[in-house]
Ligand SMILES: NC(=O)C1=CN([C@@H]2O[C@H](COP(=O)(O)OP(=O)(O)OC[C@H]3O[C@@H](n4cnc5c(N)ncnc54)[C@H](OP(=O)(O)O)[C@@H]3O)[C@@H](O)[C@H]2O)C=CC1
Ligand SMILES: N[C@@H](CCC(=O)N[C@@H](CSC=O)C(=O)NCC(=O)O)C(=O)O
Ligand SMILES: [Zn+2]
């Protein structure tokens with residue numbers, strides 16, 4: 001912490017999304033000090049998740065411009081506003097797009113990790129007091145994103161949207177626990193609660209899908225089928241624990257559907273399927289590949305505005321279950337410590353997802369990296385020292 005910055009605006013580098021489909025503008029911005037119940041973080045590392053690209057594409061109904069995207073990030077608390085009791089300057093932290101206040105109807109329900117404390121203002125790109133902490137060189141306000149905005153060297157988040165972690169945990173790996181790894185792993189071990197011997201199919205084997213595979217393996221699933229249209233994902237699937245890989249563009253017999261193939265491979269269908277593509281047609285396939293009577297399909301992928309899912313109601317009448325999962329069902333402030341420990345004792349692979357590294361200034365190339373089948377996550381480093 002630098003005491004000289006406390007209570008003052010900070011000028012720093014950030015990537016501003018001025019408009020949908022346009023490259024981010026890497027420029028100097030001003031980050032105001034944190035107000036009550038807010039925390040200013042010096043972000044050390046941030047990664048690019050598919051959801052950042054989705055919002056930048058203009059398909060997100062909550063997308064607002066100009067904004068500072070980014071929600072997979074870790075850093076060090078620079079200063080805190082009044083009444084912040086859970087973190088202090090110098091703490092190593094992960095920003096949380098799924099807050100945990102511990103007090104709201106959602107948090108106290110014991111049924112969900114969703115929290116309502118700051119979600120409404122978060123979706124409108126502003127802090128809980130309805131203002132922004134970000135301004136560009138012209139003095140114009142810039143919206144926040146997902147309550148995190150980690151594509152800025154300094155960011156301000158609500159105190160319920162940040163968790164302190166073991167300072168011995170490397171912050172590059174910690175950044176990935178801010179979304180992709182936690183989301184997929186949690187979807188398998190918490191939302192689905194996969195059990196030993198279960199059969200599992202995962203559609204879309206990026207960081208989220210591979211993390212589902214990792215969770216299913218940890219639980220002792222008997223068959224884990226990775227499905228992806230990119231053959232470069234085959235080796236990754238095997239590395240993270242899949243027993244089989246299918247490329248639907250190449251591995252189906254003439255006239256055979258992916259649902260038929262999966263049903264044949266699993267004696268009638270899977271115990272669990274996961275959509276990690278955001279494609280609503282794939283979501284239908286994933287549901288219909290579930291075993292009659294009990295199979296559950298978990299939607300993780302984020303679909304564009306206007307997209308809807310459909311199936312014959314008979315699919316549900318006959319016992320298949322459609323569910324969704326946000327942040328893997330994980331409560332960020334109370335459960336992140338356990339994931340960090342799992343990572344530290346070797347039970348949870350995280351470093352293996354870092355396939356590319358770049359200085360923050362190359363953030364637009366990091367978005368390009370996402371389209372290459374060999375890229376799982378590009379981690380961007382702020383400080384070149
Ligand atoms: N619910 C939640 O809490 C969260 C949701 N998400 C969402 O999860 C999804 C996955 O995220 P992430 O892993 O980062 O994304 P990636 O883009 O890294 O992974 C998606 C994978 O799916 C593949 N794919 C695309 N179309 C198909 C298809 N028709 N059949 C099979 N595979 C296909 C892609 O291949 P290719 O690269 O060749 O297109 C890619 O390998 C996104 O929709 C993201 O927005 C992410 C985090 C949290
Ligand atoms: N803004 C979108 C919805 C985006 C969405 O579904 N986000 C996921 C996390 S994606 C992370 O990479 C999520 O957890 N949603 C729950 C939430 O409360 O936002 C839209 O409006 O469609
Ligand atoms: Zn994400």
Ligand SMILES: [Zn+2]
Nearest residue numbers: 101104107115
């Ligand atoms: Zn809450």
